[in-house]
Amino acid sequence: xxxxxxxxxxxxxxxxxxxxxFILEEDFCPRTAHRHGxxxxxxxxxxxxxxxxxxxxxxxxxxxxMLAAAALGREVAPLEPAPGDVAPYGxxxxxxxxxxxxxxxxxxxxxxxxxLVIAPWATAWRGAPIAPAELPLRANVIIRxxxxxxxxxxxxxxITRITGTIRSVSxxxxxxIELDCGPHRRPRSVVVPYRATGRIRVRHPQLEPxxxxxxxxxxxxxxxxxxxxxxxxxxYRANAVPPxxxxxxxxxxxxxxxxxxxxxxxxxxxxPMLEPGDAGCEDAGVSCTGLPYLSLGSVLHVLNxxxxxxxxxxxxxxxxxxxxxxxxxxxxxTSERGRIVELSTTxxxxxxxxxxxxxFNVRVGLG
Amino acid sequence: xxxxxxxxxLAAGDSAxxxxxxxxxxxxxxxxxxxxxxxxxxxxxxxLAAALVFADHPAARWLPVVFFSIATYVLWDxxxxxxxxxxxxxxxxxxAPVGLRSIARSAVLTAMxxxxxxxxxxxxxxxxxxxxxxxxxxxxxxxLLLLLSPEVEELIDRVRYRAPCEQRRIPxxxxxxxxxxxxxxxAHRPMLAAEEPSDMWRELCWRFFTFPAKDGSEVVFAVYLSxxxxxxxxxxxxxxxxxxxxxDSRVPISR
Numbered sequence: 001x002x003x004x005x006x007x008x009x010x011x012x013x014x015x016x017x018x019x020x021x022f023i024l025e026e027d028f029c030p031r032t033a034h035r036h037g038x039x040x041x042x043x044x045x046x047x048x049x050x051x052x053x054x055x056x057x058x059x060x061x062x063x064x065x066m067l068a069a070a071a072l073g074r075e076v077a078p079l080e081p082a083p084g085d086v087a088p089y090g091x092x093x094x095x096x097x098x099x100x101x102x103x104x105x106x107x108x109x110x111x112x113x114x115x116l117v118i119a120p121w122a123t124a125w126r127g128a129p130i131a132p133a134e135l136p137l138r139a140n141v142i143i144r145x146x147x148x149x150x151x152x153x154x155x156x157x158x159i160t161r162i163t164g165t166i167r168s169v170s171x172x173x174x175x176x177i178e179l180d181c182g183p184h185r186r187p188r189s190v191v192v193p194y195r196a197t198g199r200i201r202v203r204h205p206q207l208e209p210x211x212x213x214x215x216x217x218x219x220x221x222x223x224x225x226x227x228x229x230x231x232x233x234x235x236y237r238a239n240a241v242p243p244x245x246x247x248x249x250x251x252x253x254x255x256x257x258x259x260x261x262x263x264x265x266x267x268x269x270x271x272p273m274l275e276p277g278d279a280g281c282e283d284a285g286v287s288c289t290g291l292p293y294l295s296l297g298s299v300l301h302v303l304n305x306x307x308x309x310x311x312x313x314x315x316x317x318x319x320x321x322x323x324x325x326x327x328x329x330x331x332x333x334t335s336e337r338g339r340i341v342e343l344s345t346t347x348x349x350x351x352x353x354x355x356x357x358x359x360f361n362v363r364v365g366l367g
Numbered sequence: 368x369x370x371x372x373x374x375x376x377l378a379a380g381d382s383a384x385x386x387x388x389x390x391x392x393x394x395x396x397x398x399x400x401x402x403x404x405x406x407x408x409x410x411x412x413x414x415l416a417a418a419l420v421f422a423d424h425p426a427a428r429w430l431p432v433v434f435f436s437i438a439t440y441v442l443w444d445x446x447x448x449x450x451x452x453x454x455x456x457x458x459x460x461x462x463a464p465v466g467l468r469s470i471a472r473s474a475v476l477t478a479m480x481x482x483x484x485x486x487x488x489x490x491x492x493x494x495x496x497x498x499x500x501x502x503x504x505x506x507x508x509x510x511l512l513l514l515l516s517p518e519v520e521e522l523i524d525r526v527r528y529r530a531p532c533e534q535r536r537i538p539x540x541x542x543x544x545x546x547x548x549x550x551x552x553x554a555h556r557p558m559l560a561a562e563e564p565s566d567m568w569r570e571l572c573w574r575f576f577t578f579p580a581k582d583g584s585e586v587v588f589a590v591y592l593s594x595x596x597x598x599x600x601x602x603x604x605x606x607x608x609x610x611x612x613x614x615d616s617r618v619p620i621s622r
Contacts, residue, residue, distance in 0.1 A: 071575060071589035071602045073602075275569050278569060291534070294571070
């Protein structure tokens with residue numbers, strides 16, 4: 001079966017910092033649902049069609065790859081799994097139009113309808129594990145699909161992840177936490193319902209301004225609820241990340257660590273070690289593992305060490321918030337310390353990650 | 368020596384929170400007193416140093432003897448009881464476990480303190496007694512102390528460490544000036560439409576600059592970021608895709 005690589009947006013969203021003439025602010029197109037294993041590539045949306053004509057070619061992700069390969073005299077590897085990787089899952093993302101015990105119909109952002117058969121072993125999550133037939137209509141879902149995108153294996157509805165630095169905490173029973181989610185995402189206000197405060201407080205002993213917070217939750221009628229702690233809170237403040245250990249022996253070809261997912265639109269990964277001038281982000285370049293410097297547009301080969309699914313994904317965002325965490329993932333054995341990549345939701349599900357678990361052990365190399 | 372030791376102990380107090388627990392006298396006292404113990408030790412050393420230089424009193428001369436002999440005993444005890452702990456004599460540079468060298472250094476300092484006490488001189492007398500032989504003796508003792516100090520090797524290692532090029536933050540200005548001084552730039556300059564790059568990014572040890580060319584294509588330069596005269600490579604890429612010319616065959620790679 002030919003693997004058709006998914007479309008990613010044709011422009012990059014840079015932040016303008018100071019006077020840097022080669023960094024521009026550009027529109028990008030929202031990620032559309034797609035199917036893997038299908039022989040037809042999805043059509044361009046109106047946004048993407050408009051951008052192809054207007055986008056100056058040297059700003060695009062794949063343009064940078066091609067220029068770099070041309071300058072160094074090497075081949076451009078296609079954006080597909082490396083030989084030896086297990087093929088990634090298919091995903092479908094959209095809102096539910098109709099659901100029954102055996103069938104689910106989803107409409108994606110492009111208006112296209114996808115009909116999936118719900119597998120007998122399929123489970124769904126919306127705040128808590130529920131039966132797929134009980135999912136509400138018009139819920140935003142991500143479906144992990146098998147057999148060419150026709151059989152739903154796992155469904156997550158209205159799921160979101162909140163990662164950032166705590167600005168304020170208030171409330172007695174239900175907590176309300178204001179978070180600063182980094183320079184690239186807007187600040188968020190999160191409600192921790194009383195039934196989840198025990199879990200959240202146990203894993204976040206310092207719910208105070210200046211400390212980091214990471215939780216998985218759901219969006220219920222416009223309110224973001226934090227329900228599951230994603231990790232143990234780091235003991236240091238957000239601006240006091242420990243430096244990486246010195247690399248006396250030279251660099252390795254692949255790096256092991258933790259991969260997490262983040263709630264951002266572009267398809268790809270967010271990487272913490274970018275030069276601040278290149279990424280337009282003053283907080284970039286912070287990590288507690290010894291990561292090499294790369295830039296937006298570089299392609300990483302990301303391998304899920306738990307089930308050996310791998311894929312080549314472009315760096316599309318600055319992972320300055322993810323780089324401040326120094327935790328391990330316990331999905332299959334204990335991983336090395338440090339968050340190496342933060343995957344977008346779709347990319348994470350495709351590599352076999354479980355959204356409610358929040359991380360998987362990963363090995364990353366330059367693709 | 369006393370002043371150096373005091374300063375280094377105080378400086379170590381600011382470093383990583385667990386580090387103090389592994390050093391010298393702090394290891395022998397309960398954990399709550401580790402930091403105050405180091406600070407007391409440092410303060411005591413400053414006081415003794417001041418007393419040696421300025422005070423002309425037998426107590427001022429015999430107190431360092433007492434201090435150094437206690438220190439020798441403490442180190443010997445430390446070596447027996449906690450073989451993995453460093454002596455902490457000079458803060459966190461002294462993380463190497465206590466060996467015979469550290470103990471010997473402490474014993475030599477004790478002997479020197481005894482000599483100073485028996486001779487009944489102070490630091491203030493030193494300029495008057497200065498002569499060639501005195502200078503030679505001082506140099507000899509200093510060399511002996513350096514020889515007995517394991518901290519010197521640790522300091523040299525720290526100064527020589529350099530992160531590999533991929534993990535070092537390197538600002539783009541130097542790469543740009545290296546590019547403009549290279550042969551590849553001189554060869555491609557006539558075809559460029561602008562002197563400033565339209566895009567630049569970094570991958571591992573290479574930094575890439577893209578310039579628009581007059582005919583609508585783009586010229587991309589790759590500059591290596593390490594070394595004294597790093598390599599510069601160039602390619603001309605038309606707007607639709609496949610590079611027409613990989614120019615390192617025509618232009619020699621600048622070294």
